[in-house]
Amino acid sequence: MRRPGIKEVAEQSGVSIKTVSRVVNGETAVRPETRHRVLDAIQRLGYVPNTAARSLKSGTGGAIGVVIDSLADPFFASLVSAIETRALTEGLSVLVASTGLDADREREQILSLVAGHQVAGIIFAPVAEELPYLEPFRKVTPVVAVDRASAAFDSVVVDDYAATSVAVQQLVGLGHERIAFYDRDERFSTILRRYRAYQDVLEAAGIPVDPDLVSWTVDGALDYSAETARLFALSDPPTAFFASNSKAGIGLVTSLAHIGRENTAMIAFGDFSLADVLRPAVSCIDQDPFLIGNAAIERLLELRALPVSEPREWVVPTTLLRRGSGEIPAPLRPAVSAVGSTRGGAL
């Protein structure tokens, strides 16, 4: 017994396949009585329309593609979760693909989704700066970028610069003059924006930006324990940390705990699980993945209906969650003597 198609339904209800198609697609030109007969047969046979045939005919299928760094990252997982939930109400499925931050793989995945699966839309966290190969599809497949800005597409982001400014300003206001920028990862435009805010706030406060206080991810990896040790071994070590993303925040918290320096001032960009249970509780810039995911899918659905429109940037608000670690004042410092100059600070 093969699975029933539109044909079997037609036979069972004594109408043509076209009429079944009409009923399934909710077209109006069907007599109520006929419609009822067809629905009955559908029910009885357990008919489910074949998505493949549908998208073959219509040129665009019943799924949307989501391309992200990795699902193992809780931020992206929640993002996709929000998207999937909303997509379900629209009768759309979600195809996930991960890039592992590799531009080639990003290309491969996006092409597979757009050209292969003919997705009804793409939501993605861009890795490469430009995606020329996507051009031929622009007219037919709506695309929304998330988390990272993109000149060419609609994008849903948070105001990295403003949020970081508030956080760093708070640390400066507490007397910190040695603030580490923990994990500057050149691969992400968002982090570069956060770094710029860090720089600007320090400069505005007359505090020199010390390259020694900047931690770098090189070749995609940063050994948090080693890096934290390096920072504390400096002749003039940091009194506060700004973690540029939640992974770095977790790494920092962990490495601080390992060396028994839990009680260090820090703020992380991006909330993480249990941040409020640690002692001290970790102050975070809350960048809500559900909010971002929702905004992205809503925008995508709009784009599906609308004709073409100019790419826009959609900014999702953030909050600074003041939990404790970001409210620790700088320690009193004795006046320093020689070359390194007087950097007394306090309260």
Next chain:
Amino acid sequence: MRRPGIKEVAEQSGVSIKTVSRVVNGETAVRPETRHRVLDAIQRLGYVPNTAARSLKSGTGGAIGVVIDSLADPFFASLVSAIETRALTEGLSVLVASTGLDADREREQILSLVAGHQVAGIIFAPVAEELPYLEPFRKVTPVVAVDRASAAFDSVVVDDYAATSVAVQQLVGLGHERIAFYDRDERFSTILRRYRAYQDVLEAAGIPVDPDLVSWTVDGALDYSAETARLFALSDPPTAFFASNSKAGIGLVTSLAHIGRENTAMIAFGDFSLADVLRPAVSCIDQDPFLIGNAAIERLLELRALPVSEPREWVVPTTLLRRGSGEIPAPLRPAVSAVGSTRGGAL
């Protein structure tokens, strides 16, 4: 300019569409020179085979379906991540669908995947006990259950009973006689198995199982703060906790912290982020989602190739991560007298 199909490639390289198809599918019966001409044209045109047409023809498509409770759950997120990574190497995409633990929605999602999208296989965490509607597809679509056992399908699980036994035994060995079973959620067969192990270990040790020490999830929700408060308000409160899943573990840790009782003995089933940074670090039964996901996808790939075979259960090993919280001994207790009795305890 339409997107190029097999037809355009055929024209460009001066062969028939069938030969292009042969090249694309890596069939051998093509002269190297012809093959080269075709590959050239494919390259030049940026041809990508249309998945919809393919699965329409073959009756089974280039994606596998993964159906889980929610992607927002880090356990499932990592699980799907492992699956997606492996699927990519096989040229398969991943369709995710969440159930929200609703059996009806599970049905809807699975049918959409199997009948609608004609997925090449299904990996799912079963909600309902039985899935009769899946029967007609059994012959053509391989199915693997994860995390929760299922009689009808191959399933990848951990040995809940054994792992729980070890954990509870450890607590008993440390002198605990009042061990709470934190979050008995009837909806999950895994949790019921863990509960049985808890019961059996206590009984074997001659410790009565006190219903007051069992926390229940009712209607899918448990207020962790209230529940923790209730337990400590008992005339004879627990001295140790067994959290039956990581969500409960996180909830427990959080609520303990809120009332300043961090220093309570506990073991959680399921590791979670930062468990090793908390003070005390939280002892967990590590149920590695990557291991489970990998086992599931490997099994699925096997089933795709193989003819039918008897459903089997695949048990993935777990480890008890002894980090501190599970190694806290019971407080000394004065000898107990009569019935209602004095049960004061304390250091």
Next chain:
DNA sequence: ACGAGCAACGACAACGTTGTCAAGCATCTG
């Protein structure tokens, strides 16, 4: 009563791909 107009429905092609079958061609066998 008669044609116009409309609502309901059906026949057929087409979407892009692969499976079936057969044809073309060169090489080998006796």
Next chain:
DNA sequence: CAGATGCTTGACAACGTTGTCGTTGCTCGT
């Protein structure tokens, strides 16, 4: 050299669905 064999290739149908267009039968206005 005829026929057999093997390798490479192509024509055509089919997968399940929807769009196009045509057909049928009814209602309405005159």
